[in-house]
Amino acid sequence: MNDHGHVRAPTYGLHVALAGTKTSCMMDSTVIKRKALELGADMVNICAVNPGWLFRTSKVPTSEGTVRFARVLVIGVAMDPEAFRVSPSAAIKEETHHGYRRMEEIALALGDYLSRLGYNAYSAGNGEALSIPLAIDAGMGTLGRNGLLLATECGPCLRICKVFTDMPLLPDARPERVLAERCAACTICSDACPANAIESGAAPSHERWRVDRHRCGKYWKETSQECAACISSCPATWEDCRTRPAEHAVTKEGTSVQPSPPCDGATRAAHED
Ligand code: SF4
Numbered sequence: 001m002n003d004h005g006h007v008r009a010p011t012y013g014l015h016v017a018l019a020g021t022k023t024s025c026m027m028d029s030t031v032i033k034r035k036a037l038e039l040g041a042d043m044v045n046i047c048a049v050n051p052g053w054l055f056r057t058s059k060v061p062t063s064e065g066t067v068r069f070a071r072v073l074v075i076g077v078a079m080d081p082e083a084f085r086v087s088p089s090a091a092i093k094e095e096t097h098h099g100y101r102r103m104e105e106i107a108l109a110l111g112d113y114l115s116r117l118g119y120n121a122y123s124a125g126n127g128e129a130l131s132i133p134l135a136i137d138a139g140m141g142t143l144g145r146n147g148l149l150l151a152t153e154c155g156p157c158l159r160i161c162k163v164f165t166d167m168p169l170l171p172d173a174r175p176e177r178v179l180a181e182r183c184a185a186c187t188i189c190s191d192a193c194p195a196n197a198i199e200s201g202a203a204p205s206h207e208r209w210r211v212d213r214h215r216c217g218k219y220w221k222e223t224s225q226e227c228a229a230c231i232s233s234c235p236a237t238w239e240d241c242r243t244r245p246a247e248h249a250v251t252k253e254g255t256s257v258q259p260s261p262p263c264d265g266a267t268r269a270a271h272e273d
């Protein structure tokens, strides 16, 4: 736990390829995605590793040495939006911790799986690289005004972990527009933020809408609360709410997730009250 009572970014680590086990042909990326879904991921896409998103302290080898991790599997772990109905709350804290635990289990197990196929892998939670830009590069969603990924499956109500690898996986398509179009005409999260930390103009003042992390952090520290108003207030959390899709379907073209029934009207109406 850190000073704010948050869970620290998990650090996972390297999985070394088992000698002599490398598969002789390029394994279909779909098989790896299917495995990630089996392990409990709610979303999984692939992108090339942009070194610009790696932390300066990252230990992931991308350009030098005999091992080069050129691909990353970006894994979305959906959280239960019902836990986010009231912010701040103990339920948010518990669901956040639950998300971190699932991230760790899935990323470690997938890294281990890749090593057994003969490839090197590096599993990471929040560490090693910026997760949201990687998720956007991997085509998992767009960037919201709230500074979070608005994932196609569950809006901003998810956590993201990564598995870097030297396996020659097929990248998914990046969206043409990085910023979520819907946010230009919506200021709900900005209005809901108790720290007044989220930019409110229709057009972003920089390349994206600014979220003042210092104001946000100061609010967390002063209140000793895990605020998540920018998740609980966002309509995308509720319109797309799918805590755990009932069934996953993987196609040749990539991963698609069978949508579970949308939120019923009562749920959404209660949130909007
Ligand atoms: S976590 Fe709370 S304080 Fe921080 S940006 Fe989101 S709504 Fe604002």
Ligand code: SF4
Pocket (backbone or CB within 6 Å): 144, 145, 146, 180, 182, 183, 184, 186, 187, 188, 189, 190, 233, 234, 235, 236
């Ligand atoms: S609340 Fe509205 S503006 Fe904020 S991230 Fe969600 S859709 Fe975008």
